[in-house]
Amino acid sequence: MITVTPFSALRPEAQFAKAVASRPYDVLNSKEAKVEAQGNPNSFLHITKSEIDLPESTDIHSQKVYDKAKENLDAFVSRNILFRESKPCYYIYRLTMNGRSQTGLVCGSSVDDYENDLIKKHEFTRPEKEQDRINHIKTTGAQTGNVFLAYRNVEAIDQLISKWTADKNPQYDFIADDTIQHSIWIVNDDATIKKITDLFKSEVPCTYIADGHHRAASAAKVRAALGKKATANADYFLTTLFPASQLAIMDYNRVVKDLNGLTAEEFLHKLEEKFSVEKKDKAYRPEALHHFGVYINKQWYKLVSKSGTYTEDPIGILDVTILQENVLDPLLGIKDQRTDKRIDFVGGIRGLEELEKRVNSGEMALAISLFPVSIQQLFDIADSGNVMPPKSTWFEPKLRDGLLTHLID
Numbered sequence: 001m002i003t004v005t006p007f008s009a010l011r012p013e014a015q016f017a018k019a020v021a022s023r024p025y026d027v028l029n030s031k032e033a034k035v036e037a038q039g040n041p042n043s044f045l046h047i048t049k050s051e052i053d054l055p056e057s058t059d060i061h062s063q064k065v066y067d068k069a070k071e072n073l074d075a076f077v078s079r080n081i082l083f084r085e086s087k088p089c090y091y092i093y094r095l096t097m098n099g100r101s102q103t104g105l106v107c108g109s110s111v112d113d114y115e116n117d118l119i120k121k122h123e124f125t126r127p128e129k130e131q132d133r134i135n136h137i138k139t140t141g142a143q144t145g146n147v148f149l150a151y152r153n154v155e156a157i158d159q160l161i162s163k164w165t166a167d168k169n170p171q172y173d174f175i176a177d178d179t180i181q182h183s184i185w186i187v188n189d190d191a192t193i194k195k196i197t198d199l200f201k202s203e204v205p206c207t208y209i210a211d212g213h214h215r216a217a218s219a220a221k222v223r224a225a226l227g228k229k230a231t232a233n234a235d236y237f238l239t240t241l242f243p244a245s246q247l248a249i250m251d252y253n254r255v256v257k258d259l260n261g262l263t264a265e266e267f268l269h270k271l272e273e274k275f276s277v278e279k280k281d282k283a284y285r286p287e288a289l290h291h292f293g294v295y296i297n298k299q300w301y302k303l304v305s306k307s308g309t310y311t312e313d314p315i316g317i318l319d320v321t322i323l324q325e326n327v328l329d330p331l332l333g334i335k336d337q338r339t340d341k342r343i344d345f346v347g348g349i350r351g352l353e354e355l356e357k358r359v360n361s362g363e364m365a366l367a368i369s370l371f372p373v374s375i376q377q378l379f380d381i382a383d384s385g386n387v388m389p390p391k392s393t394w395f396e397p398k399l400r401d402g403l404l405t406h407l408i409d
Contacts, residue, residue, distance in 0.1 A: 002118060002151070002204040003110040005236050006088035006193050010142065010405040012042075016081050018174040020044050021182060021400035025145060026129075026214075030060055042081050044402025046072045048136075048144050061132055066139035073140050084407070090187035090196055091404055092161055093240055094170075097180045097397040102246035103161060105196065106184075106404050108236030109149065109207070111220050118206050119149065120382035123213045123390070124338075133218035134225070143219055143238040143406040146399045147212035150375060153243040154203045160195065172403060180397045184404070207241060208382050211395050222408070231409060238406035240399055244375050250348030251286075251372045252394040253355055254323070255364040257342040260332045264297050267331065267366075274326045275303040283352040286371035290319060293352070293369035295359055314380040319370050320389045327368075338390045345391040348372065 012020040019040055025048035028036065033049035046053060050069035051060045058064060076082045091106035113119045137143055165185055172184040187193060209216055219237035223230050259267050271277055275292070280300040284293035290305040310322045328334040334343050344364070346354050355367035373393050381388055 001202060002200045002207055003113055004105070004197060004200045004239075004241070005108040005110075006090045006187075006197070007108045007233070007236065007238075007406055008085040008088050009091065009106075010077075010082050010084050010407055011403060012082055012172075013080065014171060016042055017172040017403060018176065020076075020081065020402040021174075021176065022048065022402050024398055024401055025049055027398065042076075044144070044400075047076070047140070047142075048401050061128075061135070063135070063139075066135050069136060070140045073142060082405075085186075087188065088193075090193055092165055092185040092187060093399065093404075094165065094183040095180060095397040095399070096183070100248070102242055102248075102397075103165065104240040104242035104246070105157075105161065106146070106238075106240045107196075108233075108406060109147070109239040109241075111223050111235050111237060113207075114216055114220050114237070119216065120206055120208045121213055121216075122209065122378055122382045122386075122388045122392075124387055125213050125217045126338075129214045130218050130221065133215055134221050137218060137222045137408065138225070141407055141409045143215070143408060144401055145212065145215040145238070146401070146404070147216045147219075147237060147239045148210045148395060148399060149207040149239050149241045150210045150244055150247055150378070151204050151207045151241055152379075153245050154199065156203065157196070157199050158243060160192070160199070164192070176400070182400055182403070207239075208379060210242070210247065210378070210393070211398075212239075233406070234408040236406070238404070244379070247375050247395070249372045249375060249378070250394040250396050251370050252320075252348060252391050253346045253352075253370055254328075254337075254368045255344050255346060255355060255358045256328075256332055256334070256366040256368070257363075258365050262331070267296070268294075268301070270331055271303060271327070274306055274309045276306065278302040278304075283356065283369075285352060285369060286319075289317075289371055290322065291371055292319065292323065293367075295352075295355055295367040295369075296365065298356075298360065314377070314384045315386050315388075318373065318377065318381075318388065318392065320373075320392045323368065323370065324389060332366075347394040347396075349394065349396050 019042040022044040033045045034052040037043040037045040051065045094103040170183040170185050175181045223234045284300045292303040294301040334340045358364045
């Protein structure tokens, strides 16, 4: 069963919460982060993307960047922007986007559980991305990035969290510039803290990484690197656990630079071998599994997979697998989506308009829209010990950095 723990968060004073809260470090490049933090000395991007406070020529993976992050973190504390909670607590985090809410528990999750596969993975990690977070955590002594975990609903946990948020006032409650509302409650009652810990220990056999594979892996590797110097805090890493019923996965679409020597007509003709192809008079968003949209030469097409183009196993049934095995590899010569520079990925939050824009500009020759992966498909793949093809899931809304930080000292 799963082990979770309360922790003494490093967090902002309430009046600074909105200014401190920043988008996750890995959804912004350095230039975007610099623009976003401009004029806001309290933005947590000064800690998670500290290269914005150094000359542009600075290597973003140099020790100077991690040292600057530590310097900025210490400055936030000395300026009384951030303070450390006086006792270990749980926190409840609710995100509201477009009228839809999802509410999760912020806690420490066990590194042992991660290493023993009680916290299940569905993606491979890249060593260079792991090393970046390892260096950041070791230098700052802080886990600044939240790992987004999912678990199958437990009624008693649902009821406890629902009652707490109904009966208590949130400590933070603000609407960010992107119109997403962020509300956080502090669970500081000892009896309730114990009940939450016991419920996860008795009722939740495993959790699943929805977003944050690199952050989880780096936390485990930092503990291993610290060895006997590791404190008890390093046995846990910063997570927010959401019950499955609260979650929605968005589509994660593809754009491709060229047609691998084919004309548009040849490409469409070859598609007809594996798919039914129907011309559409407007942008096509797939409405079911095994449906795809294709945008080429300013024209949308609806594709539906024919019998025999997929298998019923957890990986084979995925639309990203169907796309790889029937289109990207045999027709476009894209063998590995993780490494091939001819393909790029567009999160569903950007809309189909972004796909049209990338093709109409001449940057890309082709766009493909996909039906979102379901949370059950994610669970099935993780349970089977498999991993998803790259860039299969896009979760929105995203947790903000800086509101709750886990220190490992």
